[in-house]
Amino acid sequence: MSTINVREKLLEVAGPVFSEKGFEKATVREICQKADVNVASVNYYFGDKEQLYLEVICLAKPMGVSRAPLPEWNEHTPPEQKLEDWVITLVRRMLGTGELSWSNHLIMREVLRPTRACDHLVQELFRPFVNIADKILLEILGDEVPDYRRMQCIFSIAAQCQFYRVSGSLVTLMLGEEEQKTHYNTEQIIEHILQFSLSAIKNLKHEYLSSEMESSSSLNQI
Amino acid sequence: MSTINVREKLLEVAGPVFSEKGFEKATVREICQKADVNVASVNYYFGDKEQLYLEVICLAKPMGVSRAPLPEWNEHTPPEQKLEDWVITLVRRMLGTGELSWSNHLIMREVLRPTRACDHLVQELFRPFVNIADKILLEILGDEVPDYRRMQCIFSIAAQCQFYRVSGSLVTLMLGEEEQKTHYNTEQIIEHILQFSLSAIKNLKHEYLSSEMESSSSLNQI
DNA sequence: AATTGTATTAAACACGTGTTTAAATTCAAA
DNA sequence: TTTGAATTTAAACACGTGTTTAATACAATT
DSSP states (O other): OOOSOHHHHHHHHHHHHHHHHHHHHSOHHHHHHHHTSOTTHHHHHHSSHHHHHHHHHHHHHHHHHHHSOOOOOOTTSOHHHHHHHHHHHHHHHHHOOSTTHHHHHHHHHHHHSOOTHHHHHIIIIIHHHHHHHHHHHHHHHOTTSOHHHHHHHHHHHHHHHHHHHHTHHHHHHHHOHHHHHHHOSHHHHHHHHHHHHHHHHHHHHHHHHHHHHSOOOSSTTO | OOOSOHHHHHHHHHHHHHHHHHHHHSOHHHHHHHHTSOTTHHHHHHSSHHHHHHHHHHHHHHHHHHHSOOOOOOTTSOHHHHHHHHHHHHHHHHHOOSTTHHHHHHHHHHHHSOOTHHHHHIIIIIHHHHHHHHHHHHHHHOTTSOHHHHHHHHHHHHHHHHHHHHTHHHHHHHHOHHHHHHHOSHHHHHHHHHHHHHHHHHHHHHHHHHHHHSOOOSSTTO
């Protein structure tokens, strides 16, 4: 029967299953059934279920990136434009639906309940991506703003993106499906996150600018 | 042995177990063992595991609220103060540790993977709490800002709080434990979320104020 | 053609789960 | 003391899980 490699067929089929059910609730039997191979194949080719999972994660990483890549920038691209691109990319990766979206869903699962694979993702995927945002914020904020403040801002942006992925069902319960479809499609979410975050960041810059000239510092200065 | 009601003992013990392991991974055997009762007791007193879970959720709701209540306000309390109290309360409920923290952890689980119990929580807990924030934002923003904009801001605040609960282990992996303990204790997280969000909200107000007088509207107006 | 090693298969294994059963026990009311 | 319902108990049940096994098929090699 099997025209091609059973091993590849398993890797191909396991991704969406792990993504939808998670590692624990996904069953070897379901994966093998969908791959049209025998139940023992997973253990024969991968040793055990977890090894298969780890290899799937490693495949998911480049897939997720290529599905929603960052645009090209040149030296004249303003940092606000870069930040917008970065946020759009992050939202697309987190909320995206369609063809290869299982890869990003799977990566999201790792964030929420890290397994051994998460270290790898942090080093190879998250940290580089965060570093890009950090450089952008450095351009916007200047180096008077301390490092940890930039990271807090990046976390705040990522948090908002993650919220709509993780708590999507809660949002539906809170708003009703009508309101949600009216004001909470992906583009509107991106626009809000961008405006909300960018104004907060700009204000942070002003806070440190003014604290250089005079010595005021607080929230009540808009 | 059992000095008191077996039923109550089960309810008391099941809370922390469900909170730590989640509904699926928590086992009836562990609960009964910790309660010092026979394995069959859960089915005898509650019918099945899920009924026990639902009753535990109902107990968790008032516990979580009483553990971190909102302070009293009077008619002279400024809305910025109220918002600060609201955020502090939300962070305390989400990130709190200690005695009764299992109840809020359990409620967080419902948000991330809603069961039938979530409808109840939304109606009795989340919506009233969000409505409070909505009124505060109405005070700050005025009614020129459309309703859905206020809700987006509330989601952005809640998102930041949720992030540090849900992705705490990711934050640790990204920062290293040193940096995390230096700049990411609960008080500093609260301060950042407050400053970040309040400046974004104030800016939103200014945007709508200026769009009443002139017709400009955009992000680049700080 | 015989042999060797890889690949595939159906079956069974070992274990943990929620649940049920039926007997034993308790304990208060008659 | 007897009765009978409520409770507690140990054991087993039914099912799903990942994994292993031993037999078989098949192609490549000698």
